[in-house]
Every structure is written in structure tokens, then in C-alpha cells.
Amino acid sequence: MRHDDPVSPDTAPEGLAKAERLFRIAALLREGPRSVKDLMRQLYPLLGPDSPGYSAAERALQRDLNDLERLEPDFKRGKGRPPRHVIETHRSKLHPVEVLALHAAARLMYHRAAGQQTHHLSALKKLTSWLPAHVQDVAQRSVRDMGRRPSREDLNMEKVAAAWIGAHPLRFEYQKPGGSGAWRTNILEIYLVEAHPQNLDLYIIGRETSFHRDVRTFKLSRLSQLQVLTDQQYTIPPDFDPLAFFQSAWGVVGAQGNATEPVTLRFRADAAYRILEGGYAHLKVNPRAEDGSVVATLRAPLDSSGLPREVLPWIYSFGPRVEVLSPPHLRAHWLNELREAAGQGGERA
Numbered sequence: 001m002r003h004d005d006p007v008s009p010d011t012a013p014e015g016l017a018k019a020e021r022l023f024r025i026a027a028l029l030r031e032g033p034r035s036v037k038d039l040m041r042q043l044y045p046l047l048g049p050d051s052p053g054y055s056a057a058e059r060a061l062q063r064d065l066n067d068l069e070r071l072e073p074d075f076k077r078g079k080g081r082p083p084r085h086v087i088e089t090h091r092s093k094l095h096p097v098e099v100l101a102l103h104a105a106a107r108l109m110y111h112r113a114a115g116q117q118t119h120h121l122s123a124l125k126k127l128t129s130w131l132p133a134h135v136q137d138v139a140q141r142s143v144r145d146m147g148r149r150p151s152r153e154d155l156n157m158e159k160v161a162a163a164w165i166g167a168h169p170l171r172f173e174y175q176k177p178g179g180s181g182a183w184r185t186n187i188l189e190i191y192l193v194e195a196h197p198q199n200l201d202l203y204i205i206g207r208e209t210s211f212h213r214d215v216r217t218f219k220l221s222r223l224s225q226l227q228v229l230t231d232q233q234y235t236i237p238p239d240f241d242p243l244a245f246f247q248s249a250w251g252v253v254g255a256q257g258n259a260t261e262p263v264t265l266r267f268r269a270d271a272a273y274r275i276l277e278g279g280y281a282h283l284k285v286n287p288r289a290e291d292g293s294v295v296a297t298l299r300a301p302l303d304s305s306g307l308p309r310e311v312l313p314w315i316y317s318f319g320p321r322v323e324v325l326s327p328p329h330l331r332a333h334w335l336n337e338l339r340e341a342a343g344q345g346g347e348r349a
Helices: 016-029 036-043 055-072 096-112 118-129 133-141 152-166 269-276 314-315 328-343
Strands: 172-175 184-195 202-208 213-218 222-227 260-267 283-285 294-301 322-326
Touching: 016 036, 016 055, 036 055, 096 118, 096 133, 152 172, 152 184, 152 202, 152 222, 213 269, 213 328, 260 269, 269 283, 269 294, 314 328, 322 328
Parallel strands: none
Antiparallel strands: 172 184, 172 222, 184 202, 202 213, 260 294, 260 322, 283 294
């Protein structure tokens, strides 16, 4: 048969040149373990076991496997029945749960990829390269709109990354919500970049050296006039313990030596299922009551006003399906907020 003859590899195995067969077989084996029959089905889907030439193609495939065993140092010949052969790669050596964890990391990064399409897309390609080939395709199709949601967080990311990776202090202006409204200059030695567990907003945590002279948390999207101090360097102290720093945190602000207080909540039966599903590290759940409700307690850090600000949005998200039982001042604040919100629903003139 001449090489320029129009041959379909699905119907005529002899139409595949040996180099092409080896390449395609190697690609399939890098995806995962496969038997000879698996390879035959994928290489020649229209060629059945009773078709003319099937046996010859199968023998040729066996010879190809022998060649791959000689050429590929990571080729592993199977020992079961039927034997399933594989070419080990970073993908095939991963446990399926590890693959799923990497995929979850890629999805979380996609949801935070606002405008830096080039850098985020490059990172996503590296993460999804760990996925099997048949999953990579759908994963890549799911990120086609990346870079269409610009935000200040994204604009600040490049300088924050340069400062943290290079161990250079970062100077910036910051306006604290609920404060005086004035912009204050801060110089931060970044220890950690952290995503808020509820809304995935990014925060930087480190030692602020110009005013607070202590470890503080700053929201990435609130930074302004960023400057990386490339002429200076710092070292993250070995005694900085993120777990201790985030102790009692409902988001990214932990106790950090400040006061905390217990909060007791009752969830109605139609919300109890969500609490019983778990996933809240600092929530202690009591046994379910006869009416289906659940009482839960947590210890939350307080802000300068004496309120557990980080946990309040989570409480409000349950609407009328949650009741603040204690402490009394938090219950009063919660009720006042609900009354004010209800008052805004009246008829407008």
C-alpha cells in the first residue's frame, strides 16, 4: 500500500504508520492503564473482533507494546487479567482524590480571575495539566470568559505578588471601612495571602511597620497607590503561626489577642439541614430538637465596637430561619437591623 493512499485508520489498521501507532498508543497509555483490547477499541473503533485483519492488527499492537517497553523508561507492563499497561506520568501517579483537589483549586482560581487573563490562564493550564486528557477539554472550555471581570483586586495583584514572592515590603494607602474615612500610608511585610472562605476575596496578612507595628490584615481590593520597596527585604518569622492567627476566625480576622465572646444561635428546621451538613470549623452543634430546630454555639472575635462583625453577614444570610439567642447586646443589634430592613420595605411616597 502506497503512503499516499487515502486510508481511514478506523477501518484499516495497516494505514497507520508504525511511528504514528506508537505515538497514539503512548498518548493513550499516559492517560491511564489500558489492556490490548482497550487499545484496539480506541485505535480502531470500527474494527470488531470478527473483522478481517483484526488478529493481524492485534499482533502488531503487541509488537508495538514491546517496542514502547524498550523505548519508554516509564512504561509499566500490567500483571492482571487482562494485563493493563501504562506509561506513568504526573497524572497517572496521582490518587483520584488528589486530581479532584487540583481541579477544585483550579475552579476556585477561575472564580477569582478577574482581569489578569494572561497570568491566570497560564496558571490554570498548569493546574489542569494534571487532569486526564478527556477531562482537560471540558475544563478548558469552562474558562473561556476569563478576564472579563476587571476589579481593583486584580489591578493590585501584580505588585502584591512581586512583594510577597520577592520578600520586599509593600507600601500602600488604605482606607479602613467604618473608620475616620482618611487614607493612611502603610508599609507591610507580607507573610501570607489568604482567600476569604465565604466570598473568596483576597487579603494580605503581615507585619505593618509604619503605624501599627504589629501583624494586621488588609483587603487586596482596598489597597491604593501600591509601591514595592525593592531596595528592602524581610524574613517571615518562624514563630508566625497562621493557625493561631486565624483562631476563632469566621473569615480572615482571627482573635489576634483581642477579645472573643460566645454566640448562641437557633436555626429553624428548614435551615437545620445546612448546619448539620457541617463545614463550619468553629461551630458546635447541639442535638436536634423535637421540632427539628438546632441550637449551635461559636466563639467569635470582636471588633473595636464590641461586635463580631465577620460572623454577622453569615447570620443575616439565613434570614428569618435563624434567631440570635445570646449574648444580649448582639441579639439587640440583630433585632434592630431586622427592624430597620423591614422598615425600608414600606410604601414609598
